[in-house]
Amino acid sequence: MTMTPSAPASTASAPAAPPTPPCAIDLHGVRFGYGRRGPAVIDIERFTVKPGERVFLKGASGSGKSTLLGLIAGILDANEGAVRVLGEDLSAMSAARRDRFRADRLGVIFQMFNLLPWLPAGANITLPGRFSEARRPDGAAALEAEGRRLLARLGLDPDIIWTRPARALSVGQQQRVAAARALIGRPGLILADEPSRALDADSRDAFITLLMEECAASGAALVFVSHDGSLAGHFDRAEDLASLNRARLAEATS
Numbered sequence: 001m002t003m004t005p006s007a008p009a010s011t012a013s014a015p016a017a018p019p020t021p022p023c024a025i026d027l028h029g030v031r032f033g034y035g036r037r038g039p040a041v042i043d044i045e046r047f048t049v050k051p052g053e054r055v056f057l058k059g060a061s062g063s064g065k066s067t068l069l070g071l072i073a074g075i076l077d078a079n080e081g082a083v084r085v086l087g088e089d090l091s092a093m094s095a096a097r098r099d100r101f102r103a104d105r106l107g108v109i110f111q112m113f114n115l116l117p118w119l120p121a122g123a124n125i126t127l128p129g130r131f132s133e134a135r136r137p138d139g140a141a142a143l144e145a146e147g148r149r150l151l152a153r154l155g156l157d158p159d160i161i162w163t164r165p166a167r168a169l170s171v172g173q174q175q176r177v178a179a180a181r182a183l184i185g186r187p188g189l190i191l192a193d194e195p196s197r198a199l200d201a202d203s204r205d206a207f208i209t210l211l212m213e214e215c216a217a218s219g220a221a222l223v224f225v226s227h228d229g230s231l232a233g234h235f236d237r238a239e240d241l242a243s244l245n246r247a248r249l250a251e252a253t254s
Contacts, residue, residue: 024052059241
């Protein structure tokens with residue numbers, strides 16, 4: 001009997017699946033209180049944000065939302081638990097390393113804007129690139145061009161606003177300059193604390209749309225915090241800090 005030789009078994013293995021990117025935010029068992037004996041202001045068992053996800057976080061005044069953003073940004077250090085942001089464990093970092101991480105990889109729109117009043121708007125916008133090479137990969141000229149583009153997208157004329165001191169701007173203009181500063185240099189995560197409170201309804205909706213588009217273009221995740229629950233429909237997901245934060249739940253039931 002003639003045997004037909006069988007084909008040799010293939011030794012080629014299937015291509016490995018690409019690694020799953022880390023969460024943009026992963027908080028686990030996080031507690032924080034001001035002072036050694038102060039009561040907990042934040043007590044969150046778990047809060048995660050996926051890469052590129054845009055999350056609305058509702059929180060009333062005094063609910064701890066600015067404190068939570070401070071923990072995520074590494075401005076505050078949790079008393080307990082793990083704060084992981086863009087795959088990095090902020091809980092294990094020194095204050096100096098957290099400052100460097102924030103400068104390189106985060107964009108923050110502060111509730112009070114935190115602009116330097118004596119600096120022109122353009123210098124405020126490009127400030128992240130002065131502190132971080134990661135935020136100016138193509139040099140200073142490209143950074144300025146990006147800042148001017150963002151200002152125009154935000155409805156401000158860069159030829160007029162760029163050289164005007166921040167203290168000479170209206171509240172609405174300061175808010176948009178603060179937003180451009182947060183977005184410049186394509187950070188991986190944007191944290192926005194009541195960023196549209198100084199805008200009328202039409203300007204607010206246009207601002208949120210632009211913020212979404214810019215985050216989508218750069219692949220950045222976004223956490224947008226506001227007391228105004230009517231804005232939730234703009235986002236991929238909405239969370240209520242009153243439900244997440246066990247410190248507040250305990251306070252409400254005590």
